[in-house]
Amino acid sequence: MRVRLLILCLVALNGVQAKDGASLAEQYWRTPSEWPAFIVDEGVQAEEIGPLPSLPSVSWHTPESEELGKLLFFDPRLSGSGQLACASCHDSQLGWGDGRRVSAGHDRRAGQRNAMTLLNAAYFDHLFWDGRAQGLLDQALQPIQSPLEMNAELEVVVERLANTAGYHMRFESAFGSPVVSAERIAQSIASFVRSLVSSRSRFDRFAQGDYERLTDEEIEGLHLFRTRARCMNCHSGPLFSDGQFHHTGLSYYGRRFEDLGRFHVTGKAQDRGKFRTPTLRNVRHTGPWMHNGLFDDFTGILRMYNHGITFAARSKPGAPVLSPLIRPLGLNDREIAALEAFLDTIGRRPPFVEPPVLPGLTESDSGATSEFLSTGTH
Ligand code: HEC
Numbered sequence: 090m091r092v093r094l095l096i097l098c099l100v101a102l103n104g105v106q107a108k109d110g111a112s113l114a115e116q117y118w119r120t121p122s123e124w125p126a127f128i129v130d131e132g133v134q135a136e137e138i139g140p141l142p143s144l145p146s147v148s149w150h151t152p153e154s155e156e157l158g159k160l161l162f163f164d165p166r167l168s169g170s171g172q173l174a175c176a177s178c179h180d181s182q183l184g185w186g187d188g189r190r191v192s193a194g195h196d197r198r199a200g201q202r203n204a205m206t207l208l209n210a211a212y213f214d215h216l217f218w219d220g221r222a223q224g225l226l227d228q229a230l231q232p233i234q235s236p237l238e239m240n241a242e243l244e245v246v247v248e249r250l251a252n253t254a255g256y257h258m259r260f261e262s263a264f265g266s267p268v269v270s271a272e273r274i275a276q277s278i279a280s281f282v283r284s285l286v287s288s289r290s291r292f293d294r295f296a297q298g299d300y301e302r303l304t305d306e307e308i309e310g311l312h313l314f315r316t317r318a319r320c321m322n323c324h325s326g327p328l329f330s331d332g333q334f335h336h337t338g339l340s341y342y343g344r345r346f347e348d349l350g351r352f353h354v355t356g357k358a359q360d361r362g363k364f365r366t367p368t369l370r371n372v373r374h375t376g377p378w379m380h381n382g383l384f385d386d387f388t389g390i391l392r393m394y395n396h397g398i399t400f401a402a403r404s405k406p407g408a409p410v411l412s413p414l415i416r417p418l419g420l421n422d423r424e425i426a427a428l429e430a431f432l433d434t435i436g437r438r439p440p441f442v443e444p445p446v447l448p449g450l451t452e453s454d455s456g457a458t459s460e461f462l463s464t465g466t467h
């Protein structure tokens with residue numbers, strides 16, 4: 090461990106020139122295990138960034154349940170008002186979020202939080218900004234019942250779908266009988282959300298040996314991300330997230346919009362103001378950013394990290410404590426631009442997913458629904 094720390098220090102002091110005289114780019118035109126070592130604080134468990142592994146298989150996912158799940162995901166009949174579908178707030182054209190600061194749910198009431206991208210949600214053990222759901226199966230029915238989101242009673246939704254002729258066949262082919270149940274709805278929706286995974290990014294191709302994919306500036310950003318910019322302390326591994334909870338200073342402590350995040354789940358004082366580290370894959374296309382959608386300017390986020398998020402350093406009693414992993418970085422404008430350029434290489438705008446024709450509606454009715462979904466609710 091000590092030897093590794095020493096090597097890390099040497100790399101940091103040496104800056105961009107390696108002992109053998111290789112330029113920074115040359116040091117990265119190698120397999121990731123031969124890249125300059127990344128730097129994290131003592132005690133932090135971090136895994137190298139790199140391409141996503143394939144998802145471990147689960148018993149409840151089948152192509153048929155995924156197909157049914159796609160219909161349910163786009164179907165506003167899963168909401169109390171019959172007007173709001175999962176797709177209203179998770180839109181492929183808006184990075185699988187809704188492009189708003191915080192979501193507007195039932196009756197267009199503003200929720201408290203920013204709609205998360207669904208890309209790669211299947212990889213996380215704890216879902217939502219506060220981690221209150223344990224995986225996709227546990228998560229799937231929560232928005233349907235949430236008064237701030239779809240505001241429906243499960244029994245009513247089950248009955249509504251059971252009375253929609255076009256669904257019988259779909260449940261039959263997914264589960265072997267036409268019975269509609271909450272459990273089957275959850276499994277199907279989870280199967281569809283599981284299919285939403287980032288495609289291979291430019292960075293992934295680079296890490297797999299296609300060295301033309303990144304420019305020198307982007308490689309400098311990659312190096313900063315892994316070293317002086319300290320991002321790897323939390324945004325590590327193939328997901329660019331440690332899956333853990335941190336307070337990075339973005340709370341309105343003591344004000345009307347106060348959201349204590351993880352604390353609402355665990356009740357532990359040390360969890361006040363902590364939120365799950367989001368993935369940074371496709372991040373340029375999932376704004377506005379942060380649990381409260383505070384930022385719609387991407388460079389602003391990097392400037393905030395560069396300052397060590399000092400505006401959070403309030404000393405009111407009971408205030409959430411800023412993570413000790415957040416510190417001023419001392420990056421200059423050129424370095425911030427390089428970091429931003431690198432973040433652009435870890436995912437493109439996700440492809441548009443055509444809303445499906447919903448069962449029990451004629452083609453033209455369904456067209457009206459799609460139009461409503463893509464314009465009326467955003
Ligand atoms: C009214 C807008 C709205 C609707 C409708 C909605 N969501 Fe969400 N979704 C959100 C918001 C906001 C969050 C973050 C909530 C939080 O952290 O408390 C979220 C978070 C999630 C997450 C967590 C992702 C992660 O990485 O942790 C998943 C999965 C998800 N939604 C799936 C769904 C599904 C499936 C449906 C339909 C059954 C749905 N959502 C309906 C707004 C919405």
Ligand code: HEC
Pocket residue numbers: 318319320321322323324334335336337339364365366367368369372375377378379380381390391394412414415
């Ligand atoms: C202490 C852990 C930690 C460190 C260090 C850290 N982040 Fe974060 N990051 C988080 C957490 C937690 C959030 C969500 C905070 C919230 O919403 O309140 C976040 C949010 C973000 C977001 C917004 C993503 C979204 O989907 O809303 C971006 C972009 C980001 N971080 C980039 C970076 C970069 C670049 C660095 C290095 C300069 C960095 N982070 C360093 C933990 C960290």
